[in-house]
Amino acid sequence: MDEALLRGLTPSVLGILVRRGADFAAAEDAVQDALVETIRVWPADQPRDLKGWLVTVAWRKFLDATRADAARRRREDVVDQWPAPGSTPAVDDTLLLYFLCAHPSLTPSSAVALTLRAVGGLTTRQIAHAYLVPETTMAQRISRAKRTVSGVRLDQPGDVATVLRVLYLVFNEGYSGDVDLAAEAIRLTRQLAAAIDHPEVAGLLALMLLHHARRDTRTAPDGSLVPLAEQDRSQWDTTSIAEGVMILQAALARDRLGEFQAQAAIAALHADAPTAEDTDWTQILEWYDELTRLTDSPVVRLNRAVAVGEVDGPRAGLRALAALDDSLPRYAAAAAYLHERDGDLAAAARLYAEAAHKASNLAERDHLTRQAARLNAGVSRLSLQAVRR
Incomplete structure (x- = not known):
């Protein structure tokens, strides 16, 4: 079978x-x-x-x-109004399911679960394992979602943006249980791209491919995180990168820029740099300016502040960061990075420790804790050297 x-x-x-x-x-x-x-x-x-x-x-x-x-x-x-048994219409009805499963009345978690079940064809057990919840819990979530969309008539054009957000949520779950959700999201987005001619669908597919190309280098054999600047670029999947860039270029040529195309352009610039030092941060900052214009997202502005720090120096980056809410996710980590680049190791160590305390997963927490410990050791050495003088 x-x-x-x-x-x-x-x-x-x-x-x-x-x-x-x-x-x-x-x-x-x-x-x-x-x-x-x-x-x-x-x-x-x-x-x-x-x-x-x-x-x-x-x-x-x-x-x-x-x-x-x-x-x-x-x-x-x-x-009696439909074709005889065994014959099926040529029209692809998959697009209808995407819009049903990403209906605005559903919560994001329910929309993701229903998409994986109805469009992805995964079993309830597989979805439950992927999200690390009991199968009965996932079954109830899917049943509620099905009841919610039952009777919904799609007599208006579907919201492509909502469908793309759901697929991106699936992709960001990565891998857990016995289902590779990142690969599944790419498969579903390819399917959507075949069903609908939309530059943002292509932009999302390009973004997924470019991110997925670096997947195997993001963690060390012991499971610890490896920052982008320290990843072994010779191990990146060049076939996926080339495909992602080709899809992105075709989408950008249509001159209907959207959020996912801009994000993919940033990912492509990172993928194109043979070393971290060769990264074209000036172009990346320009794309973050476009992305800010498109979304006005605080998270985008936080990432833009880091890019400002790379282009105009860490103090300029810190000034851009100071305009944002310090409760934003990863704010402390970004501030720690910029303070370290500015030479303020004590402040950077304190902020790395704060970021570790707020981290949403164990791997990230361990990485940030190690960063704090590394800088604290450096501060101690400098203090000892000053005393000896």
Whole structure:
């Protein structure tokens, strides 16, 4: 049984049922029942038209489940309006599912879970393991999400920006459990890019590829974080970088700049530098200016302050940072880096320790703690040398 093939077929089959008028929750249940049926039937007698077979079986499962409902007569009348069993329309219904799963009425966590289930074809167990929660908890989250979007009619153009935010949330989860969510996000974004011609979809795909190209160098064998400047660039995935740059260039040529294209341009400049010292920080700062104009995000402004520090010196970076709220995530870490570059090791050590205390995960906390310890050791050596003089 080809699991990857089934996962690829799942969203289009589900989309066809929803477009035929099936309630989303009931349609998703019917598709899952059809997938279970494949385990019994396909090993002995795999059909030639796999998608057509799945559509036919899922539609029958749906009708069986709703026959006793008050809407039975209306739904059975609808059956005659659709193609005969085994034939399927050429239209790609996947896009419909993206917009349903990223509906504004859903919380981000529910939208991500429903996207992975309905579009990604992952099981509830796989999604639960990826998010490190009990399977029953994830099942309840997905059920609530399905109920929320049931009955939603997409008679208005879908919000591409919402879909992209959901996919980016999936990508940023990286790897956990037995599902590589970063790779899954790339697969789903490729699928979306094939279904819709939009420069921001291309921008997000380019951004994912450029970030993913550095994945294997981000951690040492012992699991500790390796900062970008210290990563072994010879180990970066040059094929993914080349593809990401090509996709980005095509998107930028359309002159409809968006947030993900600007982020991808920054990632491309980092990827293009043979060494950390060769990084074109001037261009990166210009792209951060564009990104600030597009989003006015405090997090973007924080990253821009670091770029200012690289271009105009650490004190200029600290002045840019001082205009921001010091409760921002990673504010203390950015301030520590700029203070260290300015030669104020004591302040940098204190700020690294503060950043470690606020870190959201163990690997980041350990890295920042080591940075603080390294600088404190340096301060102690300098103090000892001063006493000896």
